[in-house]
Amino acid sequence: MTTTLPAKMQAIEISEYGGPDVLKAVERPTPHPAHGEVLIRVAAAGVNRGDCVQRMGFYPAPPGASDLPGLEVSGTVAAIGPGVTLWAEGDEVCALMAGGGYAEYAVVHEGSVLPKPANVSLTDAAALPETTMTVWTNVFEDGQLRPGETLLVHGGSSGIGTTAIQLASTLGVKVLATAGSAAKCKACEDLGAHRAINYRDEDFVAVVKDVTDGKGADVILDMVGGDYVARNIDAAARMGRIVNIAYMAGSRVEVDLLPVMLKRLTLRGSTLRARDIGEKARLTAEVRMHVWPLVEAGRVNPVVDATFPLAEAAKAHELMESSGHVGKILLTP
Template identity: 45%
Template sequence: MSEVMSAYIYNAGGGPEVIELIERPIPTVGSGEVLVKVEAFGLNRADVQQRKGVYPPPPGASDIPGLEVSGSIVAVGEDVTDWSIGTRVAALLAGGGYAQFVNVPAELLFRIPEGLSSVEAAALPEVCATVVSNLFIEGDLKSGETILIHGGAGGIGSMAIQLAKAAGARVLVTASSPEKLEYCLSLGADEGINYREDDFEARVKELTDGQGIDLILDVIGAKYLERNIRALAVEGRMVVIGLQGGTKAELNLGVLLGKRARIIATTLRSRPLSQKSEIVKQTVARVMPLVDAGKVSINVSKVFDFSHLTSAHEYFDSGEHTGKIVIEV
């Protein structure tokens, strides 16, 4: 095996033109880690935000982007007893995935089920861990409750629809076009709202007979804050996981108090290993049986070759995609 690998970094903040192919030494596997030969990796909005210069990697993380990979284990570090060389795995990362090899703490590995391709497996770790942590651990979604998922046609939204439905929730989504809403409905969403044509707050009141939403999964942030709060039901919760619509907005605390509502803001990437490990455990327990049973659609919308990573970012920036974009190494 060569001592060097190909990888991508961002040489500045900006558009896809800042993506640069480099050579790096293959990582050394440390205690408690495995070394994965990467076969595919997912492209996530966090990667794009990092490329733009607004979402830097957490302290200690690799400057190589990439938050999820699939591949096979080629080396095992000390104190790793549950994994062996040759095992096909997917992995959740804080960075380092845009490369031919990456070292991963053993606690953040997912065993790839038989019959699942590397491309499909690469689309699972980040979205599944994000959805499980925010819908069920933070948001405490229960059967019979109603959830509103903003950006339902994206990678996270696609998985959130399916896992919420599997948990017995009623699912409402927002999206930007009739085609994207049809896609969401095909995954199990009960109602779709075209945010370019309709006021989602007014539609929520109609669709819930004025009761409001028990849980909102929000990727927009400031732009939707006031309307989201008004759309919540009594004792409703809102989990903010993205800031596509800005970072600052006024909040009427009186409305929040009157509803006994909660706003929860989370990120996954910067959490300590102990928390990520618990999220991965719960994700494996909740999601993998559904994957094994064929009850989850993984929804890879487009696959790019490793040499065409810039094109993959351009496609992501176009806003045309639904589901996940995956790069095959």
């Protein structure tokens, strides 16, 4: 089957660095897949904090990646490049990419593509790649989380947070989560959190110690940084593992590292975007093996807060930066 592709496509580009209003609808040449790549006709693109940071000029696309924002999409394979063996035209898929998702068509290496789960709509499938891969590699690979342990998730109502809560609780972990309102805390508990902590009203360190009888959290997933760095060290259990995936409150902090030595803690940091094709393919295969069966069984589900037309990407970014959402925000061409 050979599909005739349009010469041009609609896309959203960053016209200059700044606020959401710098996102502009443009017409671009439709990309063509190179060796080992597939071209996806985009059904939906996930909106991520990384897109907002790129828009502000602090998270440039890696060398060779599209300058368009967008780190994950779902859709239908429209064409395949030379050497592709894993996918065929017409396959319904979702994928993690280094950029280019805010468009009608996007190219990605075949090793970073996952099949659309049978019980998830093609649109909602765009909410899965970035969150599942981020949680799996940071919490279960780097954090070495095991059944019977306690996980503290900061930003529990975010896309990553809602996925981490579901996945960890499903695998026999006690999950504690922080969120910024009573409604968001309820959403976290409805998804499986043992206890949600409203960080505006409660000290998460005190709550974690109380819930764990003074032991602390075995693994902490943090995207806040700032003063949370020292507080995470306080809240961590002996031999605990703390993984930072963002520093929304700042990455420069003054902290006493003596407890890290005394408690034998591990501090880690991680990003996905700049990893090479081989590492992304390995991670994609791990997620397909360990997480996809849970998604297809309905035990881990995409949580979608809002969907905007592609042309309203600025509104999607405004919602993201307001932190008024629970779960994922999507764009549909």
